[in-house]
Amino acid sequence: MCNFKERKVIGCIAFSVFLGGCGSEQSVQRSDLVPDTVSPSPVAESPAIPDPVEPLPVVMNDPLALESTLGDVSSVIGESEEESVDDILAELDAIQLDGLEGNPLGDPDKVVALMHEGNSLISDGQPDAALAKYEEALKFAEKEGDSDVFFNMGIAYKAKGEIDKAVAEYRRALDLVPGYAEAHNNLGNLLKDQKKYDEAIMHFESSIKFSPDNPSTHNNLGTVFAMKGNVNKAAVYFAKAVRLKPSYIDARQNLGLAYMQQGRLDAAEKELGEAVKISMGGVAYEEKRLEAAKLMVDQAKKPGSPLTFEQRNRAGGELEEAEKASRIANAKYQRSLKLFQNIRGKRKGAL
Structure with missing residues (x-):
């Protein structure tokens, strides 16, 4: 879950x-x-x-398959009278599957x-x-x-x-x-x-x-x-x-x-540069998502909005999530940029 x-x-x-x-x-x-x-x-x-x-459903064995595995039951247990339905139900009520409470x-x-x-x-x-x-x-x-x-x-x-x-x-x-x-x-x-x-x-x-x-x-x-x-x-x-x-x-x-x-400064700059590019894309994506969420909330607030009560509540929740995601995306970008600038400064100092 x-x-x-x-x-x-x-x-x-x-x-x-x-x-x-x-x-x-x-x-x-x-x-x-x-x-x-x-x-x-x-x-x-x-x-x-x-x-x-x-959980996967328990699949019971096909009761008809018992015939092929047991053969002629009467030859094994001998002839007996059929049990009544009441007898069978009484037996089932008495059964504890593992003998425990x-x-x-x-x-x-x-x-x-x-x-x-x-x-x-x-x-x-x-x-x-x-x-x-x-x-x-x-x-x-x-x-x-x-x-x-x-x-x-x-x-x-x-x-x-x-x-x-x-x-x-x-x-x-x-x-x-x-x-x-x-x-x-x-x-x-x-x-x-x-x-x-x-x-x-x-x-x-x-x-x-x-x-x-x-x-x-x-x-x-x-x-x-x-x-x-x-x-x-x-x-x-x-x-x-x-x-x-x-x-x-x-x-x-x-x-x-x-x-x-x-001390692998070239490789470090490459990875951190990629982090900057990816995080910039994340910021752009979350900004669009945030704008869409704001539009939905504005629509929900309008008199006579066709949105149901549940949809209006969902719009408010989506706005909160979009705002949080936007903050996270911006934090990732700022951190990536800071690290990238740091490695560039170290490389220049090493030259």
Whole structure:
């Protein structure tokens, strides 16, 4: 049921100021994820709010197929009188599928519905209300719980600033599904913030193992290596992130800074120049989006507007999102430009 970022790095150029893209949080929505967000320092994680993957329906065996596998049942169990409908219903009522109390098979549809409600509340900035929905969802989950619910609870606790609880929920998700790439990534970000770098690296590497083509995770892993002072390894992962997603501005900024640390000024200028071009395009795109959102809001405010109440509300929400996206795009551009001018100044000084 998400997600997408500035990072700190150590080194002679004060990576703690310049490194971008750190903390890319992913979502269980494996379309996951995850839009990138930007901050001037370690970036806000990006939980594109997760939507759970709906459970596949259980397909019962074709009862007619039993005939071919069992052969002549009467030859195995002997002749017997047919049971009445009442007898059969009584037997079914007496059956406990696993011999335990509770709801061993759960109600997957109810779990999914409650997770969607919780996700909407997270989007509205109500993590406490979202957690209540997720807790309710667990009542309808299978006995061992639900990895996606635990994952969503981790995002909600992170939004509340209760990091230890968020860590615990991601660990619960991984206990159920060790190959949950998004949970490994988000847990890695929290451990990185706690300066538990080695454990963070382990989880980022696990995330890449199960989802090798996610550029955000490569960028996250590069960031932790940079924080540990291993700029050479950091550059490898930043470069991988750029190869996977050439428009990934944060990764290009980080790669440019890593090259600068390595003394590869030509390569650094090239990467940071590309970051400027891409971020300029992002600014232009978000300006158009913002103008369109403003027009929609103006139309909604006019007397006799044909828009429904829901459409008017949606227009207001779109304007807020467009304004935020425009601020982020401008911040990315200004940062890219500053870094590019910095490397140009260093190159001139080296001549």
